[in-house]
Amino acid sequence: MDILLQGLSNKKINEKITISGSKSESNRLLILQNLFSEISIENLSDSDDSVHMQHALSTKDEVINIGHAGTAMRFLTSYFAVKEGREVVLTGSERMQNRPIEILVNALKDLGAIISYEAKVGYPPIRIKGTKIVKDKVQINGNVSSQYISSLLLVASKLENGLELELIGKITSIPYINMTLSLLNQLKIETSFKENIIKVYPKKTIKKQTIVVESDWSSASYFYSIIALADIDSEIKLSAYKNESLQGDSCLAEIYQHFGVKTSFGQDFVTLKKVRQTKRETLEIDLKNAPDIAQTIAVTCFAEKVACNLTGLHTLKIKETDRLEALKEELTNLGATISVTDKSLHLEKSVKINPNISIKTYNDHRMAMAFAPLCLRVPIKILNAEVVTKSYQKFWEDMKQLGIKIEEL
Ligand SMILES: O=C(O)C1=C[C@@H](OP(=O)(O)O)[C@@H](O)[C@H](O)C1
Numbered sequence: 001m002d003i004l005l006q007g008l009s010n011k012k013i014n015e016k017i018t019i020s021g022s023k024s025e026s027n028r029l030l031i032l033q034n035l036f037s038e039i040s041i042e043n044l045s046d047s048d049d050s051v052h053m054q055h056a057l058s059t060k061d062e063v064i065n066i067g068h069a070g071t072a073m074r075f076l077t078s079y080f081a082v083k084e085g086r087e088v089v090l091t092g093s094e095r096m097q098n099r100p101i102e103i104l105v106n107a108l109k110d111l112g113a114i115i116s117y118e119a120k121v122g123y124p125p126i127r128i129k130g131t132k133i134v135k136d137k138v139q140i141n142g143n144v145s146s147q148y149i150s151s152l153l154l155v156a157s158k159l160e161n162g163l164e165l166e167l168i169g170k171i172t173s174i175p176y177i178n179m180t181l182s183l184l185n186q187l188k189i190e191t192s193f194k195e196n197i198i199k200v201y202p203k204k205t206i207k208k209q210t211i212v213v214e215s216d217w218s219s220a221s222y223f224y225s226i227i228a229l230a231d232i233d234s235e236i237k238l239s240a241y242k243n244e245s246l247q248g249d250s251c252l253a254e255i256y257q258h259f260g261v262k263t264s265f266g267q268d269f270v271t272l273k274k275v276r277q278t279k280r281e282t283l284e285i286d287l288k289n290a291p292d293i294a295q296t297i298a299v300t301c302f303a304e305k306v307a308c309n310l311t312g313l314h315t316l317k318i319k320e321t322d323r324l325e326a327l328k329e330e331l332t333n334l335g336a337t338i339s340v341t342d343k344s345l346h347l348e349k350s351v352k353i354n355p356n357i358s359i360k361t362y363n364d365h366r367m368a369m370a371f372a373p374l375c376l377r378v379p380i381k382i383l384n385a386e387v388v389t390k391s392y393q394k395f396w397e398d399m400k401q402l403g404i405k406i407e408e409l
């Protein structure tokens with residue numbers, strides 16, 4: 001489905017939107033629920049990635065296809081590695097078959113897991129024969145993806161002796177590791193994280209409990225971008241959010257102050273309001289803790305004629321697409337002067353925005369959603385707009401609710 005987006009039907013926005021649960025929290029809790037049946041989950045994410053996770057955890061099939069879902073691929077690798085008596089082949093989309101998994105597989109093999117590659121060494125599909133793990137110490141490289149670390153931590157308390165993980169090198173996406181540990185702690189599973197050593201202590205059963213997932217902050221980023229581009233006093237209320245979040249992307253509240261977006265927290269919602277601001281000439285942000293909002297911020301800067309230097313982007317090349325190259329290509333078509341390395345992006349202050357450009361989305365939900373707010377400046381076409389469902393089922397419906405005019409092409 002290709003669509004044309006053309007501005008707002010009303011000048012000032014004043015809407016309330018409910019966003020589904022965080023896909024990161026949900027996919028962790030789904031694994032944990034299968035390890036500890038005492039857990040009930042509320043406000044579970046309705047994203048494709050969480051649907052894939054639920055299917056993978058309930059099917060009896062040998063071959064399990066998790067589509068584009070990175071967390072499902074990585075978290076399920078450890079889950080099935082320790083599931084005695086079960087043999088599965090974990091596979092995914094063509095892109096997933098080119099997203100590396102060797103660091104995690106090697107760590108699991110060091111612990112005694114039985115995993116082999118079905119095609120290319122280091123990449124899915126992988127064959128996993130569940131086995132009992134008794135070793136309790138392993139080293140893992142921390143600078144490629146935090147998902148490998150979370151994957152091991154999620155199953156660690158069910159290992160006979162728990163687990164001690166030694167993280168090697170610089171650690172990336174740390175808030176996601178802390179999210180995993182916080183969820184374990186909510187279940188009263190004991191953990192510690194000191195310098196580069198993480199320990200998880202064994203736990204057989206937990207108390208019956210319900211965990212309410214906070215809504216997804218990465219999804220909130222697109223509303224931050226829209227309010228940044230909207231008229232003064234425009235306002236969007238998003239639910240259900242809280243001030244103390246497990247999600248690193250909640251740093252949006254601070255970052256978008258640069259664009260005149262004021263954030264205030266209510267009982268279970270957050271209000272984003274456009275206020276007057278003195279614009280910065282250049283924005284410098286290190287996004288190693290929040291890689292998923294890089295595309296949103298780059299597009300906001302372009303639309304708002306703010307130059308930016310975004311660093312800490314070394315993980316972007318192995319996400320749903322090479323996000324650095326994709327941003328470069330699409331922003332250049334729109335009239336930007338942009339350069340990228342394998343870990344950073346530099347955007348010059350823009351002088352024009354070309355109208356009616358077709359944005360390619362590269363099977364990447366965040367390419368479609370990050371570019372959508374630009375329609376508050378010029379008409380813009382989004383190709384294969386259905387990609388959004390990877391993380392956000394009703395994204396286009398919610399855009400319509402804000403007053404954005406959408407036409408199917
Ligand atoms: O653990 C998680 O839920 C995630 C970790 C991050 O990945 P990396 O650690 O690979 O950067 C993030 O980009 C992804 O969307 C979700």
Ligand SMILES: C=C(OP(=O)(O)O)C(=O)O
Pocket residue numbers: 068069070071072292319320366391
């Ligand atoms: C990178 C992402 O997801 P994953 O790695 O889980 O596919 C994302 O949602 O931006």
